[in-house]
Amino acid sequence: MIPLKHVIIAEKLVKYYGNFMAVKGISFRVKEGEIYGFLGPNGAGKTTTVRMLCGLAKINGGRAFIYGYDVTREIKKVKKIIGVVPDISNLYMELSCFDNLMFCAEMYGVPRSERKEKVLELLEFFGLENKKNVKFKALSKGLRRRLTIAAALVHNPKLLFLDEPTIGLDVKxxxxxxxxxxxxxxxxxxxxxxxxNIYEAFKLCDRIAIINEGVIVAEGTPTELRTMVSGSKIIELQVHPPIREPQVFSRIPGIVKVSTRQGAIRIMVNDVITALEGIIKLLKESNREIVMLNLMGADAEEVFMKLIDRTKESKKYSAG
Amino acid sequence: MFEDIIKAFYIAKKDIKEYYLKPPTISWGIVFPVVFTLAFLLKGGPKSSHLIPGLIALALFFGTTSMAAASIVFERKIGSFERILLFPISYLGIALGKVLSSFIFGMVSLATLIIVVIPFILNVHIFSPLLVTVLVLSALMFSAFGVFIAFLIRDPTNTMLILNSFRLPMIFLCGIFIPVSSLPKFLQVVALLLPLTYSVEAIRFAIEGTFDIIPPIVSILLMIIIIISLLVLSSLEIKNMIP
Incomplete structure (x- = not known):
């Protein structure tokens, strides 16, 4: 045991699949009581990291501690205090909701006298009390997901791993x-x-680590991540007559990136005044009028893309 | 360890609820051995009662291994086996749970067979403590064998193909129809490597009081050793499944 400060301490974690290095020496710490997000594109190393932390994948380098227990040496103790919701809803198809949760309670060693009560409490909390005797295979995707989360909570874990909890679900x-x-x-x-899901991470999490190609490229609160991006302002613009080639703006000083979304031109800027001067000059020269102009902070997607791009660029320079 | 044994029973209970009515389990685990046995007994009548030890072993063998294959391979295919790996239980405990569920199904398969063959065995003194011991050991050994093979199979779509490539030759090599002593020498060596041989020999001794080439005490001891070895090998195979 090591003195407890954080519930998860990961130090220089490495994971290989054959010769492929899926996780490249990442370090992070998760504080008690927070929602910590691991945000990244598919194949970034998110699920691999979770699998290493809960004993479903061997750690090839570095160390990890959960509530002070060494994940490699004391995995059985770790498994007793964590709940894990995998990225697929993998409960037992022929078992009812009640039986699925009872089985999990038995396997987690919930005392016999408390099992039934705990299971019924969870079914109620997750709005599944009227599905108690319905087989798992007969549930909708959303309800399956809910039951899968419930199954990870039967033993009152202190720490819950949620791997892509809303993947494939409808908005509701x-x-x-x-x-x-x-x-x-x-x-x-x-x-x-x-x-x-960038929106999900920024909406739910107290702190977020952005991971790409097995490396954590940034970490912080959603607000901190927004301020990390230098061009953190967006000008949204509609003009008449419309501009066919919005990339013409990218030559203007102070502009970082130009894109279009839902008929509007979105311009990421790092110097608002210089950029606006340039934009107005260009519009006057081409006899166009401004129909709509909005100045706003960069949204989560922009922050994410910028941070991911930044790592790609630094890689390119280091390779060159 | 005691905690793991209890959890192994929970795994077995869950498997019984989940897999006992699956079509491959029923068809290969109950229908096939019963039909196979009936075919021989109907053709030979009371004269074929000497086949009963072998046919009982065969029913147990197919019952247990079919259940093991269904529960393990199906769970690995849909990802629910990983759920078991997330529980605080040793790999040996998991292997034991899977063996127990196959064992119980094997007993169901055996009971079905006995009901069917009762008209043919009325004159056979069948239920002795030795026979019960030998049947329990045989069922445990076949379950452990089926569990081990099921963990070895990487591609679930090939399950029955691979399992039958082990099972079907054993029907002819392990003394069910042809005594092992009358096989060519090299096939006798092969027969001694197959667990079904020891079960057939021990069941034959328990029912008929005779054996072919292996004394019953040797068969019983070897069955115990095989059960323990296969359990340990299965637990190592589960450990190796973690990338």
Missing amino acids: SKRQIWKLIRELNKRGITIFLTTH
Whole structure:
């Protein structure tokens, strides 16, 4: 045991699959009571990291501690205090909701006298009390997801791993799961969440680590991540007559990136005044009028893309 | 360890609820051995009662291994086996749980067979403590064998093909129809490497009081050693499944 400060301490974690290095020496710490997000594109190393932390993949380098227990040496103790919701809803198809949760309670060693009560409490909390005797295979995707989360909570874990909790769900089910995650966190459960959904990470998490190609490229609160991006302002613009080639703006000083979204031109800037002067000059020269102009902070997607691009650029320079 | 044994029973209970009515389990684990046995007994009548020890072993063998294959391979295919790996239980405990569920199914398969063959065995003094011991050991050994093979199979779509490539030759090599002593020497060596041989020999001794080439005490001891070895090998195979 090491003195407890953080519920998860990961130091220089490395994972190889054959010759492929999926996780490249990442380090992070998760504080008790927070929702910590691991945000990254598919194949970034998010699920691999979760699998290493919960004993489903061997750690090839570095160390990890959960509540002070060494994940490599004391995995059985770790498994007793964590709940894990994998990226697939993998409960038992022929078993009813009640039987699925009872089985998990038995396997986690919940005392016999408390099992039934705990299972019924969870079914109620997750709004599944009227599905108690329905087989898992007969549930909708959203309900399966809810039951899978419930199954990870039967032993009152202190720490819950949620791997892509809303993947493949419709908007309504997603919102229900988000609400449940917040409620669980309010009840004192620390949550480690992986997602490729930028909106989900920025909406739910207290702190986020952005991971790409096995490396953590940035870490901080959603607000901190927004300020990390130098061109953190967006000018949204509509003009008449419309501009066919919006990239013409990219030559203007102070402009970082130009894109279009829903008929509007979105310009990421790092110097608002210089950029606006240039934009107005260009519009006057081409006899165009401004129909709509908005100045706003960079949204989560922009922050994410910028941080990911930044790592690609630094890689390019280091390779060159 | 005691905690793991209890959890192994929970795994077995869950498997019984989940897999006992799956079509491959029923068809290969109950229907096939019963039909196979009936075919021989109907053709030979009371004269074929000498086949009963072998046919009982065969029913147990197919019952247990079919259940092991269904539960393990199916769970690995849909990802629910990983759920078991997330529980605080040793790999040996997991292997034991899977062996127990196959063992119980093997007993169901055996009971079905006995009901069917009762008209043919009325004159056979069948239920002795030795026979019960030998049947329990045989069922445990076949379950452990099926569990080990099921963990070895990497591609679930090939399950029955691979399992039958082990099972079907054993029907002819392990003394069910042809005594091992009348096989060519090299096939006798092969027969001694196959667990079904020891079960057939021990069951034959328990029912008929005679054996072919292996004394019953040797068969019983070897069956115990095989059960323990296969359990340990299965637990190592589970450990190796973690990348």
